[in-house]
Amino acid sequence: MAASLVVRRFAALSGASAVTAGAYGAHGFKNSDPDDYQRQLFETANQYHFYHSLALLGAAHCGKPAVAGTLLMAGIGMFCGSLYHQALTGDPSMRKAAPVGGMAMIAGWLAMIL
Template structure:
C-alpha cells in the first residue's frame, strides 16, 4: 500500500493518507481511496474502516453463538438432569434452532442491503425463542414461554431480511 499526503488544488498539503487517484484532476479528487487503520473508505467520508468492522462482526457473533449452541448441546447430552421426556424434547428443540440460526448469522454480513438488520433480527430471535425453551427444558418452569412466539417471529423476519 502506498502512503503519502493528498495535495489539494492549491498545492498545500492536506495531511490525508492516500493510495490512488492523486493528480487525476476532478475525478481523482472526488474518488480518492484512503487506507486508515486497516479499513478502506472514500477520503473525507469519515467511514474509513466502519464498513469493514461491521462485516467482521457478523461472523464473530455467529461463531460465538455456534460455540454456545455446541456447549449447550454437550451440557444437554451429558450434564443436564431432566425428569421427563417433554423437557428433554424442549431442550433439544431449542438447541437445534440455536445451532441452525447461528449458521444463518454467519451469512448475515453477506446479504445485500440490511446486513445489520438481518443479524439483529436473528440474534434477538435466538434470544427470545431459544432461551425460554432452554430454561423450560432445564427447570420445568414455563414462565418465560410467552416470549417464544415473538422470538419465532423475529427469526422468520431475520430469514426474510437475508433474502432481500
Template sequence: MVGDSYGWLWNNPLTREVARCPKRVGDLIWSEKKGSSIQQVTPLLVDMLNIPSYARWFVRIAGISGATAVALGAYGAHVFYRREYPEELKQVYETANRYHFLHTLALLGVPLCKRPKLAGALIATGTAIFCGTCYYYALTGSKNVRQYTPYGGMLLIVGWLSMAL
C-alpha cells in the first residue's frame, strides 16, 4: 500500500478515513507522486517540507513579531493600562496589539502561498506600519504618525488578497 516510512500515518484511523474520501476532498490532503513506476500516495505534509528557503524567512519574522507582540501585550496589561491615560489611547493600544498578534499568525501561513515573497512583504510591512503607528500614538499621545495608519491597513488588506492569488 504505502512505503514503510509512512506506515505510522496509516495507523491513524482519521487518516485512513480521509484517504477514503472522494477524489476532490482527498486531493486536499493527498497527492500522488509521479515519475515512479508504482504510483505511491504520499502525504501533502511531506511536500510542504520542501518550502523554499526565502519563504522560510517569514516564519522567522513571525517568531520575532510574535515575541514582540507578547512583550508589548504584557507591557500593556501590567504597565500601560494601570496608568492614567485616556480610554481612547488604551483602546488604540489594545487594537494595535490584537492586529499585531493576528498578522503574526498570518505570516506563519505565508510560505504556503503561491507568491510568498509578495504576500509576506505586504503583511510584514503593513503590520509594522499599522501597528507601529497605533502603538506610537497610544504611548505618546502624539498624532504625528496617525496619518500613515490607513496605509498600513491597506497593505494588510492587499497582503491578505495576495495570499489568495
C-alpha cells in the first residue's frame, strides 16, 4: 500500500477521533470550573489533535509522505496523548512525552518541504 494512502487513512481516523474526543471533552468537563487545569489540558490536546489531523492530509501529498506522516503521527501520539492522559486521569507521569511530541510535530511540518 502506498505511503500516501496510509497517511490519508490515518488522517481520517485521527480527525474522527479528534471530533469524538472534542465531544467527550465538551460533555465530560461540562460541570467543571472553566479555569480547571485538566480541562485546559484536554482542550489544548484536542486543538492540536485537530490541527495535525489536517496536516496529515497535506503530508499525504508531499514528496515524502511516509516521513512527514510518521513524524506527525508520532507527534500526535506523544503530545496529544500525554495531555489527554493527564487531563483524564490527573496523572502527570507521561508529561515528559509532550515536548518530544511537539518536536516531532515541528519536524513533521518541516518534512513536508521534502
